[in-house]
Amino acid sequence: MRRPTADPAEAARTTPCCTKVGLKRGPWTPEEDELLANYIKKEGGGRWRTLPKRAGLLRCGKSCRLRWMNYLRPSVKRGQIAPDEEDLILRLHRLLGNRWSLIAGRIPGRTDNEIKNYWNTHLSKKLVSQGIDPRTHRPLNPNQLPSHLKASSSSSSKVNPGASTATTPNPNVKPAASSSKENHYQTENQGVLRSNGEDDEDINNCNDDVFSSFLNSLINEDAFATQNPLQQLTNGIAQADALVSITASTFGLAQQDWNFNQNDHERVNGHLN
DNA sequence: AAGATTCGCAACCGCATAACA
């Protein structure tokens, strides 16, 4: 929730879509919700930039889209995250890192914002209390790592302090000083998936099924069961690393290229659902 | 009872990328 901008000077400092004086900000009223929901039911979503005007709302398009996506959409499920949903979030986060939209796409009725909030307020703390680094899903104390993984872990940390081992497909791990500019978490040692243009077609056409099967198998992998997190780690790290090695070569990717583009969201969801 | 602190979450911001002209 943000303070509504009454001051035009403040409004002028904001992003282009919100600079218009007179645009409302802050919490939505039931009346606004009704206007937006009714309009979208009648006319459909999209063209968010012009939608507020057409719907008779004094909001920017971004704000309308967000309100619809996170709150008003009929498919949005409200209420407590169930234990099985929590388990799924943990597994998917271990696989995908902070790719909230990808994770949300696998959990019906939940939005990326909701999952992100739940992670930040509950799950990350829970993992920390269990001695697990919520970013890497590895023990916070390196001595708890299996001996065969210690070497690779320490060597990679020299290259990229704060990062997980090179074999972990966790795009969440980024340099400590990274900013939101580095949306793809590209580091000196990391390319991005899309950088290899000629591979795109293969990934799009040939490997989608392989990828979706892989993702499903990881989601269902017993090694990620949550009953005993430490046990899970010792089993899971080795298995996941091995799987990632295999998968990276299957997809024609260098391991450091493990990353997703926005459109992968739709691709993955389309195949997994 | 009241002030201080912590927590949860809705909303905003900046950026990347796709789509289009």
Add this chain to the structure above:
DNA sequence: GTGTTATGCGGTTGCGAATCT
């Protein structure tokens, strides 16, 4: 090929509620 616009994503903020002192 280049510039512009629209959309979507992840990170962050800050208000209100809950809890603590």
